[in-house]
Amino acid sequence: MANGDATVARLWLWATRARATDWDQRFAVELPRVYNFFRYRVGPGPVAEDLTSLTFEKAWGARNRYREDRAAFGTWLFTVARNVAIDHYRSARATVSLEDAEEIPGGSTPEEIAERRSDETHLGRLLARRTERERELLALKYGAEFTNREIARVTGLTESNVGTILHRAVQSIRAEWDKEPENE
Amino acid sequence: MNDDRLDDPLLHQYRREPDPRFARSLRERLRRAERRQGISRPVMRALATACGIGVVVALFAIPSVRVSAQALLDLFRVRRFAAVQFDEARFEALRSADQDQGLLVFDRKETIRDAGPPRYVPTRDAASPEAGFAVSEPSYLPEGLRADSMFIQGEGEMRFTVSEAKLRSLLDRLDVKGVTVPSGLDGHWVEVRKPAVVMQKFRSKRRHAVLIQAKSPEVSIPAGWDVEQLGEIGLRALGLNSTEARRIAKATDWRNTLLVPVPLDVTTFRQVTVQGNSGLLITTKGETGPDGNHREGTMLMWTSGDRVYCLRGTLSAREVMLMAESLPS
Numbered sequence: 001m002a003n004g005d006a007t008v009a010r011l012w013l014w015a016t017r018a019r020a021t022d023w024d025q026r027f028a029v030e031l032p033r034v035y036n037f038f039r040y041r042v043g044p045g046p047v048a049e050d051l052t053s054l055t056f057e058k059a060w061g062a063r064n065r066y067r068e069d070r071a072a073f074g075t076w077l078f079t080v081a082r083n084v085a086i087d088h089y090r091s092a093r094a095t096v097s098l099e100d101a102e103e104i105p106g107g108s109t110p111e112e113i114a115e116r117r118s119d120e121t122h123l124g125r126l127l128a129r130r131t132e133r134e135r136e137l138l139a140l141k142y143g144a145e146f147t148n149r150e151i152a153r154v155t156g157l158t159e160s161n162v163g164t165i166l167h168r169a170v171q172s173i174r175a176e177w178d179k180e181p182e183n184e
Numbered sequence: 185m186n187d188d189r190l191d192d193p194l195l196h197q198y199r200r201e202p203d204p205r206f207a208r209s210l211r212e213r214l215r216r217a218e219r220r221q222g223i224s225r226p227v228m229r230a231l232a233t234a235c236g237i238g239v240v241v242a243l244f245a246i247p248s249v250r251v252s253a254q255a256l257l258d259l260f261r262v263r264r265f266a267a268v269q270f271d272e273a274r275f276e277a278l279r280s281a282d283q284d285q286g287l288l289v290f291d292r293k294e295t296i297r298d299a300g301p302p303r304y305v306p307t308r309d310a311a312s313p314e315a316g317f318a319v320s321e322p323s324y325l326p327e328g329l330r331a332d333s334m335f336i337q338g339e340g341e342m343r344f345t346v347s348e349a350k351l352r353s354l355l356d357r358l359d360v361k362g363v364t365v366p367s368g369l370d371g372h373w374v375e376v377r378k379p380a381v382v383m384q385k386f387r388s389k390r391r392h393a394v395l396i397q398a399k400s401p402e403v404s405i406p407a408g409w410d411v412e413q414l415g416e417i418g419l420r421a422l423g424l425n426s427t428e429a430r431r432i433a434k435a436t437d438w439r440n441t442l443l444v445p446v447p448l449d450v451t452t453f454r455q456v457t458v459q460g461n462s463g464l465l466i467t468t469k470g471e472t473g474p475d476g477n478h479r480e481g482t483m484l485m486w487t488s489g490d491r492v493y494c495l496r497g498t499l500s501a502r503e504v505m506l507m508a509e510s511l512p513s
Contacts, residue, residue, distance in 0.1 A: 023214075024211075024301070024302055024335070025385075025394070027211055027214065028332075028333060028335070028385055029385075029387070029392060031202055031207055031210070032199075032201055032202055035200075035202040036198075036199050036200065039198060039199070039200065040198060044200065049202070049203075049206050052202070052210070053210050053213070056210060056214060057213070057214070057217070060214045060217050061217065119197060120197065120198065123194070123195075123197060123198055124198070127198070138195065141195075142195045142196055142198065142199065143198075143199065145389050170195060173194070173195065174194065177194060
């Protein structure tokens with residue numbers, strides 16, 4: 001029987017919330033956060049998926065070194081993700097264009113799909129104009145859904161500094177969104 | 185800057201769920217890596233210990249219902265849950281005593297049917313045929329919480345034999361005195377059948393919950409084994425003193441009760457009623473979130489007919505109860 005063989009083992013784990021890490025659950029919870037972190041960072045499409053894969057593969061390779069009592073798993077995982085992002089930019093010097101990447105968004109009617117795609121492309125364009133630091137913080141905030149305090153913990157910035165940078169970035173995006181036509 | 189002021193809906197529009205095919209493919213790759221690495225040592229140790237505690241838990245904790253058709257085996261199923269507190273340090277002692285990768289008190293262990301890894305299923309309708317029952321979904325969700333994903337793990341079956349010598353050795357190592365290991369355990373097969381298990385995950389920005397539902401697992405042991413005596417041994421191995429272990433072993437209705445060991449210092453628990461059925465509500469210290477803040481956790485276990493449910497997450501007791509009550513009866 002996979003994953004430890006016995007019903008009893010599973011019941012034991014369910015029942016006592018054993019301290020052993022449930023990697024399936026961790027994966028299910030963290031995958032959307034890591035994937036969206038990279039979506040905001042480099043745009044949708046294969047690059048975001050590649051960097052997500054790389055992050056998990058690195059984290060899985062080192063997971064026996066992860067100590068639950070030292071750092072929250074999410075914090076630890078996003079330390080890996082940030083390093084993956086840094087390596088990606090360093091090695092390729094590739095600014096993956098958010099505006100070039102497209103994917104089919106969800107939607108019930110062709111009109112809705114078209115509208116969402118247009119909004120997404122437009123938003124991607126605005127995100128791509130932000131500075132590196134702003135994009136990273138936006139990715140942590142809206143992609144990984146961290147609070148400002150959590151972002152401060154991950155990045156080493158102060159919480160108020162995080163709030164200020166994010167506030168400016170959001171204001172800029174909002175202003176440009178309202179001002180610019182979608183099809184420049 | 186206040187978080188709420190930055191909660192701009194426009195910026196949230198860029199979020200998407202990962203492609204399920206990508207998610208499955210990545211999880212498979214990671215699983216292969218896990219297998220190459222022999223799975224994570226902490227997980228293996230915990231599972232091995234849990235299996236090892238089979239004599240402690242498996243052989244006694246799953247209730248005896250009836251003698252099987254062959255009249256050779258007692259069949260055990262879960263009908264209700266009850267809590268027994270234990271010192272978590274003992275769990276660590278049991279874990280460190282396990283030098284044989286799960287063979288703590290076993291001689292042999294065989295997989296009869298591999299359950300395989302949990303697999304993503306898109307809907308409960310897709311999960312139901314494989315689960316063998318109509319998968320339920322709560323009609324009530326706490327504010328902000330939404331259904332996230334669903335997984336199913338197939339049926340599994342294993343069997344193992346217990347070693348009296350190993351059991352005695354374990355009790356010695358744990359310094360458990362005044363316990364007589366019954367003879368006649370050696371060489372007999374104990375079979376464990378795990379039915380398909382459906383796990384539905386719910387999440388919001390800050391919280392999450394998992395609803396697990398399955399048919400009752402079954403454990404078959406040779407007829408004639410003194411379950412009460414084995415239960416008492418198990419309770420002693422968990423660290424209870426002889427008086428308390430004997431009292432609980434005698435008071436427990438082994439026919440329909442699964443004892444749930446809960447750590448002494450980290451939980452509170454109480455019996456509750458869920459849709460007219462007895463349940464066990466456990467409040468834990470929860471878990472540390474990405475922000476380093478601790479969130480209280482709640483776990484509710486109950487049975488209904490032949491179904492076993494476990495709902496746990498970073499929710500309040502009230503929310504968990506409301507979710508459970510909202511499942512179709």
